[in-house]
Amino acid sequence: MSSDLLAQPSHGALARPDLSALVDGATYRAGNPFALWRWMRDNEPVVRHEPDVFPGFWSLTRYDEIKEVLRDADTFSSSSGILLRPLAQGDDPGSNRTLALSDAPRHTALRGAIAGWFAPRNLRMLTESLDKTAYETVRAAVAAGRTEFVTEIAARLPLDVVCTFLGIPDEDRPRITEWSTDAFCAGTAEERSLAHLEILDYFGALAEERRARPGDDLVSVLAGVRHEGELLPLEDVVLNCDNLLVGGTENVRLAMSGGMLALLEHPSQWALLRDDFDTRVNTAIEEMLRWTSSATHIMRRATDDVRLGGRHIRRGDLVVCWLTSANRDPAHFTDPDVFDVRRSPNRHLALGAGSHYCVGTQLAKLEIRAVLREFMTQVGEVTLDGTPEHLDSIVVNGLRSLPLRLTPADRRV
Numbered sequence: 186m187s188s189d190l191l192a193q194p195s196h197g198a199l200a201r202p203d204l205s206a207l208v209d210g211a212t213y214r215a216g217n218p219f220a221l222w223r224w225m226r227d228n229e230p231v232v233r234h235e236p237d238v239f240p241g242f243w244s245l246t247r248y249d250e251i252k253e254v255l256r257d258a259d260t261f262s263s264s265s266g267i268l269l270r271p272l273a274q275g276d277d278p279g280s281n282r283t284l285a286l287s288d289a290p291r292h293t294a295l296r297g298a299i300a301g302w303f304a305p306r307n308l309r310m311l312t313e314s315l316d317k318t319a320y321e322t323v324r325a326a327v328a329a330g331r332t333e334f335v336t337e338i339a340a341r342l343p344l345d346v347v348c349t350f351l352g353i354p355d356e357d358r359p360r361i362t363e364w365s366t367d368a369f370c371a372g373t374a375e376e377r378s379l380a381h382l383e384i385l386d387y388f389g390a391l392a393e394e395r396r397a398r399p400g401d402d403l404v405s406v407l408a409g410v411r412h413e414g415e416l417l418p419l420e421d422v423v424l425n426c427d428n429l430l431v432g433g434t435e436n437v438r439l440a441m442s443g444g445m446l447a448l449l450e451h452p453s454q455w456a457l458l459r460d461d462f463d464t465r466v467n468t469a470i471e472e473m474l475r476w477t478s479s480a481t482h483i484m485r486r487a488t489d490d491v492r493l494g495g496r497h498i499r500r501g502d503l504v505v506c507w508l509t510s511a512n513r514d515p516a517h518f519t520d521p522d523v524f525d526v527r528r529s530p531n532r533h534l535a536l537g538a539g540s541h542y543c544v545g546t547q548l549a550k551l552e553i554r555a556v557l558r559e560f561m562t563q564v565g566e567v568t569l570d571g572t573p574e575h576l577d578s579i580v581v582n583g584l585r586s587l588p589l590r591l592t593p594a595d596r597r598v
């Protein structure tokens with residue numbers, strides 16, 4: 186399929202579309218959810234979906250209501266889960282355990298314990314090794330004349346950084362890389378879930394070891410966190426490590442590869458960025474984040490009765506915020522369906538908002554910048570070397586594969 190999913194909204198139907206398509210992975214793999222979201226924003230911006238495969242929930246598609254929900258963590262709780270799960274899968278095992286699935290005061294304690302690792306001062310120390318890895322991976326791709334951009338470049342950098350933060354020994358990294366690639370990109374759901382179990386097992390052993398012999402890494406930090414006087418159970422440490430690995434690699438991989446495809450499909454935007462990289466790189470990264478909006482939705486549970494967009498939400502109701510739709514809302518973005526690397530302002534919600542705002546924001550931007558810079562300096566011509574494939578997930582959207590053919594910069598025509 187083409188990159189329609191990410192890039193090419195078609196004109197919305199006038200008749201009420203089948204809204205259940207929103208929670209069908211096939212819509213994201215083969216369809217065009219932008220038309221559906223446009224119709225919903227225009228006609229039913231706060232709409233109830235009755236229980237089916239998924240529990241009953243409200244869909245929010247406009248920027249304003251979504252931002253209101255994300256910024257009000259007292260009324261809209263994260264602790265029972267932030268992603269829609271089929272009823273058959275039961276409760277999210279991370280509920281009330283991981284940073285993302287906690288409310289204050291537990292959320293404040295966990296976030297306070299790890300936030301320093303993502304602060305600019307700590308990230309500055311990483312820059313050199315990040316730039317080196319970006320240089321080497323792009324150089325290898327250019328030398329080979331082709332690359333599978335998603336797995337060989339976009340996944341590589343974020344995984345390296347998360348492994349460093351978690352203090353994963355060098356000799357274990359190839360295993361983690363293999364499991365992560367399978368957990369995200371393997372062909373069948375069974376293969377993906379087996380690889381994920383391997384990762385959880387690995388973190389189980391690592392958490393136990395670091396609790397006994399703490400080091401200077403995030404696993405040791407988490408293993409030493411106390412909440413209400415008690416150390417976190419090891420299972421909570423494992424789930425938090427897993428969240429960092431998944432959150433820290435999957436979204437960056439998708440934003441980087443979706444952004445690369447957007448640049449390829451908009452050669453004038455590529456030229457604008459290449460011609461004045463230092464001036465335009467920041468706005469270009471924001472636009473890549475808005476355009477790709479890799480976290481498709483984020484969910485909350487109402488802790489009280491509340492009115493939202495003229496509808497009555499009851500205490501206990503699930504509310505699903507379609508971030509990708511908010512980021513194409515014409516009420517907030519001029520020509521939202523145009524990819525513009527100079528867009529400013531660009532207050533997208535791709536990284537969330539409010540107290541759960543993505544803790545890895547600056548890191549993600551550093552990683553994307555490092556790869557872009559290497560592409561702009563080392564690479565001449567870039568063309569597709571096959572058809573990009575999309576994921577069929579309702580949770581994250583973007584590319585499973587992006588085969589590229591490359592020539593060195595000095596052979597640029």
Ligand code: HEM
Nearest residue numbers: 284285432433436437440480535536537541543544545549
């Ligand atoms: C382009 C890349 C990224 C995107 C699009 C992204 C997206 C998001 C979004 C939408 C949220 C808000 C979740 C909510 O409100 O419930 C979030 C939170 C989070 N992200 Fe990211 N993320 C990215 C990169 C990263 C990186 C690099 C890391 C870490 C290495 C990371 C770790 C986290 C964590 C731990 C949270 C939970 C924060 C909290 O609940 O306080 N993310 N991310």
